[in-house]
Amino acid sequence: MLSTGLPQGAVPKLERPGPLRDRVYEALLELITTRALRPGQHLVESELAGHLGVSRQPVREALQRLNTEGWVDLRPAQGAFVHEPTEEEADQLLTVRTLLEAEAARLAALNAGRPGTDALEELCAQGERAVADDDVDRAVALNAAFHAKIMDLAGNAVLAELAAQVDRRVRWYYTPVARRRGSRSWIEHRELITAITAQDAPRAAELMREHTEHTRRSYHERDTA
The missing domain is CATH 1.10.10.10 (Winged helix-like DNA-binding domain superfamily/Winged helix DNA-binding domain)
Known part of the structure; x- marks a missing residue:
């Protein structure tokens, strides 16, 4: 080594x-x-x-x-x-992520069909298994795939391009809190799927805002647990 x-x-x-x-x-x-x-x-x-x-x-x-x-x-x-990110850098990035992903969730609720929600269900099931197996790397990868799928279902190419610019940094910040977020993150994902399936756009956007805010807060609290 x-x-x-x-x-x-x-x-x-x-x-x-x-x-x-x-x-x-x-x-x-x-x-x-x-x-x-x-x-x-x-x-x-x-x-x-x-x-x-x-x-x-x-x-x-x-x-x-x-x-x-x-x-x-x-x-x-x-x-x-x-690079060692400052708390301010992380906060700015995760705040922008909330704005982008809340809009993606809203649009996904308006545009997603059955194949799209089925794909979200499968990713969620895989993520829950990864958490149960304490496979943090796989859980992080599946979390990224879940959010990317919602962005895809939103059907807005400009929004997707902007999200792609921050995607890797989001993964970077999420990795150290993935175990702490654990199963709670995937419970929130299932709530998102329910709202998207019901085509409840305002609810989907609100749930995504809450979900990404939980991750932002967990990142800032990671060293105090």
Whole structure:
């Protein structure tokens, strides 16, 4: 194990084809958003290159891009470190998420048909099983898939594009509170499904606002539990 401390099996396979720097970027971003690489962790080019089976150059280029996007901090004479988000950064992002997803839930209630609500039911059932199995990584992935499906059912391409811009950061902030939210999050998901199935748009929007607010509050309270 190298000093970056990546868990066994955490490093994603680099998909081909595509520019190597882009594939390295995607791999590192996935490691950051899943918190296999944790906030504040020192990122050593040679060690990351060894993990990924590439030279240092594409790793350097990927780190520069991640720095530009706010995922990595490049410190003079010290190197690269995974960005440590401030409480204000998290609050701003999760507040924007609430606005986007409440509107998505409202539109989904107006537009979703039976196949769409069936898909939500299946994702919810899988999420409940992941929580029961204490499989946090799978629960986080299924939570993201559930919210993405609601966004898809909303049928608004502009809204979906805006949501995609914050999706990975939402996952980043949700991961450390996923176990704490546990089954309660999926109970709230089922309430959302009920409102969407009933085509109750105001109720769906309100439930989504409450749901995302619970996640925002859990994030801020994570170190006091």
